[in-house]
Structure formats: C-alpha cells, structure tokens
Amino acid sequence: GAVVSQHPSWVICKSGTSxxxxxRSLDFQATTMFWYRQFPKQSLMLMATSNEGSKATYEQxxxxxxFLINHAxxxxxxxxVTSAHPEDSSFYICSARDFRGAQETQYFGPGTRLLVx
Amino acid sequence: xxxxxxxxxxxxxxxxxxxxxxxxYSDSASNYFPWYKQELGKRPQLIIDIRSNVGExxxxxxxxxxxxxxxxxxxxxxxxxxxxxxVYFCAALFTGNQFYFxxxxxxxxxx
Numbered sequence: 001g002a003v004v005s006q007h008p009s010w011v012i013c014k015s016g017t018s019x020x021x022x023x024r025s026l027d028f029q030a031t032t033m034f035w036y037r038q039f040p041k042q043s044l045m046l047m048a049t050s051n052e053g054s055k056a057t058y059e060q061x062x063x064x065x066x067f068l069i070n071h072a073x074x075x076x077x078x079x080x081v082t083s084a085h086p087e088d089s090s091f092y093i094c095s096a097r098d099f100r101g102a103q104e105t106q107y108f109g110p111g112t113r114l115l116v117x
Numbered sequence: 118x119x120x121x122x123x124x125x126x127x128x129x130x131x132x133x134x135x136x137x138x139x140x141x142y143s144d145s146a147s148n149y150f151p152w153y154k155q156e157l158g159k160r161p162q163l164i165i166d167i168r169s170n171v172g173e174x175x176x177x178x179x180x181x182x183x184x185x186x187x188x189x190x191x192x193x194x195x196x197x198x199x200x201x202x203x204v205y206f207c208a209a210l211f212t213g214n215q216f217y218f219x220x221x222x223x224x225x226x227x228x
Contacts, residue, residue: 034216043206044161044218059215093160095216106151106216108160 003027004096006109013084014117021079021112023050023094029074030096034106035067038091050077050094084116121209123219130197131227138222140207141189149210150190152181154203155221161206165192197226 003026011019023033031052036044048069049057056069068080077096081088093111097104120143130136142150148169153161167174167181167190174181178197183190194201207219 032214036218043220046215046217049215057213057215104149105163105166107163108153110160 004094004107004109006094006112008112009110010113010115012115012117015085016083019081019084019114021081021092021094021114023077023079023096023109025075025096025098025107028096028098028100030077030098031074032097033071033077034095034097035069035077035079036093036095038093038111040091044093047079052077081114084114086116089114089116121207121217121219123207123222125222126220127223127225129225129227132197132199134197136192136194136197136201136224136226138192138205138207138224139189140191140209140219141187142209142217143188144209144211145185145188146212147188147209150181150183151208151216152179152192153206153208153218155206156203164205194224197224199226199228202226 005024007022033050035047037047038044046059047062050069050071052071052074058064071077091111091113094109095106097106123140151166152164154164155161165176165179165181167183172183178195180193202225205222208216210216
C-alpha cells in the first residue's frame with residue numbers, strides 16, 4: 001500500500017510554544033489530507049481537511065487560529081499547534097487519500113504524540 | 118450532524134469463536150465504508166472496506182456486510198486468534214468528502 005509519513009513522532013514542549021507537525025505522502029500525490037486527534041482510549045476525531053493550494057476546512061469546534069494547516073504541495077501538509085497548552089496534549093494522526101488504481105483508499109501516517117508541559 | 122455509531126465498545130471472545138462489530142451511519146449518500154485495526158500506540162491499519170455497490174465482501178477470516186437501506190454495516194471475524202486483539206474502528210465517507218470514525222471496539226481474544 002501507499003506510504004504516509006509524519007514528523008516528528010514525539011514532541012515534548014513547554015506551555016506557550018508552537019509545534020509544527022509534518023505529514024508527507026511518500027509515493028503518491030495527495031490533493032487532500034486529513035488531520036485527526038486521538039485521546040487515550042478514544043476514537044479518531046477529524047479536526048480538519050487539508051486541501052492543496054487552498055484553505056483548510058475545519059470541523060465544528062476546532063479553532064482554525066489555534067491549529068494552523070498549510071498544504072503547500074501535493075505531498076506535504078503541515079499542522080501547527082500554536083501556543084500549545086497541556087490540554088492540547090494528544091496523539092495527532094494525518095491521513096492522505098490515494099486515488100491511484102481503480103478505487104481510492106485512505107492511508108494513515110504513524111502519528112505524532114504531543115505532550116505539553 | 119454527521120455521525121457514525123459503533124457497538125459494542127468492548128468485546129471478549131474465546132479463541133476460535135467469531136466476533137461481530139456493528140456500525141450505523143447518518144448520511145444516506147455515504148458510499149465507502151472502511152474498517153481499521155489499531156494496536157496500542159500505532160496508526161490505524163485498513164483491514165477491509167466495502168463500497169455501496171456491493172452488499173458483502175470477504176477476505177479470508179474477515180468479512181464486511183452492508184445494508185444501505187438500514188444504513189448499517191458490520192465486521193465479521195471468524196476463527197479468532199489472539200493476534201486479532203486490538204481496537205477496531207469503522208468509518209464512513211460522507212458527502213463532504215470527510216471520513217468520520219465510529220467510537221471503536223476493543224476486541225480481546227482469550228486463548
């Protein structure tokens with residue numbers, strides 16, 4: 001299957017700092033990527049849809065000024081958690097849709113664990 | 118709003134028995150329904166998916182059934198093995214091109 005990478009895999013930062021997470025599709029172009037957040041023992045919650053060359057679409061209740069998304073190229077989307085606070089500590093996972101082949105499939109990155117102290 | 122419900126939240130079965138997980142969705146226009154397996158601390162892995170033009174799909178010990186009229190789909194795992202123990206998520210692709218996930222089912226296969 002297709003490969004989606006995320007960097008970094010682990011982040012520990014002080015409250016008030018900003019953290020950037022990168023999501024890359026390594027062997028295919030992704031015009032659309034998705035950002036999810038997962039708290040322990042809970043489901044994946046869609047935060048926003050990242051669209052190449054245009055603004056991201058945020059889910060209700062997700063602050064767009066808090067979670068900045070940039071989809072600068074067909075293989076890279078970034079999520080920046082601005083002025084992070086302890087309640088932002090979570091597991092952030094991106095995914096990308098692969099339209100190659102007969103039918104599209106969604107592949108997930110390995111996730112980024114963010115701990116805000 | 119958009120919604121995917123999943124039941125049960127936890128499921129324990131004896132090794133060799135079958136496990137069934139059910140999901141319902143709210144958007145009648147949804148046409149793609151994947152199932153993911155997630156082990157602790159790892160990314161979700163696609164295990165099987167079904168599209169709205171078929172009612173059932175099987176891949177070895179795993180099968181998925183879809184009832185579009187009732188807006189529900191189910192995951193069936195037969196001859197369960199300890200390595201099947203994980204959290205399973207259903208998902209549905211809604212008309213806004215977003216995926217929404219069910220709440221997850223923690224499956225434990227008892228040796």
